Amino acid sequence: MKKLFLVILLALSQISFAQNYKIIYNTFFEGKENKNQDPTIIFTNDQQTFIVSDKIAKSAKEIPFEIQKISRADNTVIQYAFLQNNQVSEYQNNEILAKQKFELKSDTKKILGYNCKKAVTSINSNTMEIWYTNDLKVKGSPTILGQDLGLVLEITRNGNSTTKATEISEVKNFSVENIFAKKKITATDELSYKDLLWKSRFTTIPIFENETINFTNYLKSDEKILRFAKGTIILKKVKYPKIESNSNVFVELTEQSAGDAYDRTGTVFIIPQNKEKSFFDALQNGTKTVPTFDNGNGKTYQGVITTEAYEPALELMRFFTPFGIQQFNHLKLKDKNWHDKVQYRQDISDLKEILSGKEFWTGVFIGNYDKNGHKISLEVTVHKDGLDVFKNNTVIPLFNTLNIMEMDGQDYATMFDSPKGLITNFTLTKDLKNVKLRYITTGHGGWENGDEFLPKENKINVDGKEIFSFIPWRTDCGSYRLYNPASGNFSNGLSSSDYSRSNWCPGTTTNPNYISLGDLKAGNHQIQVLIPQGEKEGNSFSSWNVSGVLLGDQ
Incomplete structure (x- = not known):
């Protein structure tokens, strides 16, 4: 009985002290920060990652908007579309992360003090350079791209358009979860999800x-x-x-x-x-x-x-x-x-x-x-x-x-x-x-x-x-x-x-x-x-x- 109690106590301590991070990303073109942008924010820990915009995280009132969630247990990507009349549509993709292929490079550099490695891939004829770190023992990215590499801190498309982490902080909880409160979520297929979201714009x-x-x-x-x-x-x-x-x-x-x-x-x-x-x-x-x-x-x-x-x-x-x-x-x-x-x-x-x-x-x-x-x-x-x-x-x-x-x-x-x-x-x-x-x-x-x-x-x-x-x-x-x-x-x-x-x-x-x-x-x-x-x-x-x-x- 004493041994079982120690196991439960250890599990609870791991949950209590799970590290939750909030990362803010800004966009740049040719090295210049884009004005009047709505920064991307991710909330991540070893169990899940949420991708959301700064405007939505602060006040989820302007319909429609999307929130993306990555479940780390099975690498499932779940997309939520928040629509009119308090509707939320959900689409799950169990394969998208497994299909991503990268060429891992030997290049390294530091971003916000963290050691980063480089990966390269091509998306629709666009060359994507991804810089990621494993220092924080969590995964995440400002887009679906590179979610399973580590914590992505920078993505550059075709050498000129960059999304880069500008701030990393530890948080007690994910405030984004409050947006889901009292919402009826309806699961749908991919094409229906995209159609509902598109028409709601x-x-x-x-x-x-x-x-x-x-x-x-x-x-x-x-x-x-x-x-x-x-x-x-x-x-x-x-x-x-x-x-x-x-x-x-x-x-x-x-x-x-x-x-x-x-x-x-x-x-x-x-x-x-x-x-x-x-x-x-x-x-x-x-x-x-x-x-x-x-x-x-x-x-x-x-x-x-x-x-x-x-x-x-x-x-x-x-x-x-x-x-x-x-x-x-x-x-x-x-x-x-x-x-x-x-x-x-x-x-x-x-x-x-x-x-x-x-x-x-x-x-x-x-x-x-x-x-x-x-x-x-x-x-x-x-x-x-x-x-x-x-x-x-x-x-x-x-x-x-x-x-x-x-x-x-x-x-x-x-x-x-x-x-x-x-x-x-x-x-x-x-x-x-x-x-x-x-x-x-x-x-x-x-x-x-x-x-x-x-x-x-x-x-x-x-x-x-x-x-x-x-x-x-x-x-x-x-x-x-x-x-x-x-x-x-x-x-x-x-x-x-x-x-x-x-x-x-x-x-x-x-x-x-x-x-x-x-x-x-x-x-x-x-x-x-x-x-x-x-x-x-x-x-x-x-x-x-x-x-x-x-x-x-x-």
């Missing part, structure tokens, strides 16, 4: 999920989704969150054919309602209820320019469906493995000022004449701490000639056959600095002599002076052949989807052009768009879909 605004855009006389609007123009437009009221100035905003749309074999024009848009009338009036009551544009060519164009009493639809993203993706994947060609969907994703951070904290009717249009049409999903994501490129605090929609209500009689944008082209008059109530025109343009119409396949110069005049001119043209359409299973193949060895086009390709988005206008004073102004539109040939005609939004600082 930004805000997702779901808008449409697997919705049909088709051509039908049987509209099926409900209390959430409205359908117009014989089903070719779907619309939903969306409340956008408050968006910080340094956030990035992305719109993402996924599309598949549900029956339509052709390439079609599509647009994602919002409907500003700051004036007496808006594009929503046209959708509800017909195009005759909104102002028209007349440049003397004998036609009138409904709802395309801003007026004192009307705002046009504001285009977030223009896209073009490919030829029959998914629905026509049974059309086999050798060495062609068709994609089953298109994902269009575009940065719309320049428009965040108008979206921030507001509610908009948000819609998608795909011009088509097929009863089965297309399937789409749409979401907007907001990412904090991004790159604030344009820094504009003002967004003013000016014109949008894309005939979103084509199937309800809205005319094609053929106004460029007149020398006047498109003219938009607008009034600024305040001076506007660093003004840019967010300009999207695509040409359309028939083979050979149609403007879809002919380079045409676009000219932008502001207050009577030419400001900018360019030829919008895409030569990379052949890059997207695998999106286009139903694209016709011709005797010259090309497919229809291969041909260069006026600023678009089947299966792509069209990027905006940002045209600098300098500073504009308060008062009346005019923007004119001139394009040498091709002449009508029989039943074939050309048109140009252009949209313009004014960006600037007040």
